[in-house]
Amino acid sequence: MKYRNFWQAAPSFLPLSSVPFQLGAIPVALHLVCIPDVVAGLFPKEEDWSVWKTRKKLFLPEDVFPEGFSEAEKARFHGFAVAKRQMEWLCGRMAVKELVRTFLGDTRTGAGIAVENTEKGVPFLPDFPEYALSISHGGDYAAAGIVLEKGGTLGLDLEPDRERDTEALRRMAFSEEEWAFLSGKPEREILRHWTLKEAGLKLVGQGFHLPLKKLEILPGGMRVNGKEMEGLFCWTADIEGGHLLSLLYGKVESR
Template sequence: MPRMALLFREQGIRFCLVHIPEMLKGLLAGSVGPGYQTRPGCQFSPDQFARPVLSRAELTGLNQLFALKKQVERLAGRWAVKRLVMQEKDLSPDAIEVHNDASGAPALAPAFDYAISITHSGDYALAAALPGKANGLGVDMEVLSPVDIPALLHAGFSQKEQTAYAGADLETILKIWTIKEALLKYRQTGLKTPVKKIEWLDETLYENHIPVDGVRVNSYHRDNIIFSVVSPDFFSTKSSE
């Protein structure tokens, strides 16, 4: 049986991987059953939670979402961030507030000096945290499940990448996809930068055909999950597989 949350570190970055069905059993027992991916949004109240989890502002934001899947993913991502902060500080989860900044990216309240990033895939949410808000951080995750590789290559990979990765396996393709998405989160540009303009070729990250300086890329495979992190390069310059 998967654990509700797994805490670990990689290259100085803290991670919390949340298994969403287990989280729902532990935090919202009886409130959200199976099939959360396809149901309309709910109006949650504090007394539905097994323990205080969300601040008043966070609960208001959660209740403004129209799909239960989005609500559950929002809750899981924030729970993961709070677990990371609780490793360092003796605080109740509802005292650790995560909001969306001007770019729409999740950010901790000013009292907490961490750069954070959140990603979701399948039944999992993953949060990453790095001390120092100014450092910047981007993480993206994909569960290893069948996808239409030719369609994904066409939609999100440059012509050079399509040639380089013709015949590549699913793990390789998803790894490169997560690297692209992680850089977008690091840059906090969202869809303003087309993913085809971000390339991973010969273990080098490019944007608009120019090598991206000042960042470090790490990719990991844990069980059935691939995730990649883009962070400042002050740890090392070597990419980790």
Template structure:
């Protein structure tokens, strides 16, 4: 498969795979057996088929990317978590990855610098969530939006903010209202994190009804998402 690249040290790469009824059970089983024993044990505990399938596809995609990047056998890939729960590759601190899933999409971002990604299926929500979790300036900007685009803008902000806290590696230990994002001339302004690094943002379209946002220290975002299939893994 030629969609995985091994020679772009500053380039963020983004991959997406769609879970669908067209994927055969035999394919899920084959991908399951490519996972490390601890991931097999973890995935086996899911009771809902959709959760099992999503996890198998997501793990298999990550293992394939890491295998192609580092030349490692999946059984020798050890993924651990930091104090805040962010996964990272043990003994390889120059390769960062992050995964997200929602609905039938599973996405992954890879970079040689810290990176975060978030995908969300757009669904009706109570705007009090924005009042509770967003920065005051973000909430006010939502209120000033045309009602026809307010829900879309909410999920813009939600996925962008999630991608940032995942890139930083602190998850929800970094409150969503502790920083504010601003849109200028159709582009989201970078922000300076607590570590003094500048974080940049980019959004992509995967399917109507979904939002996909990526955040990274690198500003070298790809033009497109690499869409892969279960059979390619």
């Protein structure tokens, strides 16, 4: 594997911000949304919105629903069974709509910006199918990314930085070659590597239909079913407040 270009020199630090921003190389636009901030804005009384992480369900009246959501999207929101899933979905879609307006020059309202999913659950923009899209959520945040170059590919994963059973991860997720690279590294870096694997699963459009050990993140890049995937970059960030964000993006060529 070629070692140059794939790994960034060190993780970036991302301050809390809802402002969309853009990476270099193959350009990728990202947007983070803080879920508790959105919930608090929709429900002025804390006792109404503090349940968002519970199994209770939220109902949003028409007059307080965020601007830019179609009737079909509102129905989709109310179709989720628990508040946590409702808000993760809502904030992820908010992030996508903001990216499309900001970086793709779409002058329509948010309600006209559609997001659909393939049979395997991969999100895409039916009006901009040539621009790769990825959405993730974890802990207090939802994030979306779009490759701003036609024909690109993208996988994004967001995770709260919490204690994990790294031995269980080793057995379940990492190949022997991956673990040889990770062995002895701090737990946080093992978690970061896990986020890159999840981003990789999204990038190849297989989700967990692909066995975890068949997709490897190695010092020189990504390998799927033993084939090296050239043309990829990785980018990872530590988000203020204790979250990790990882991306794999580029124009893939398998060898």
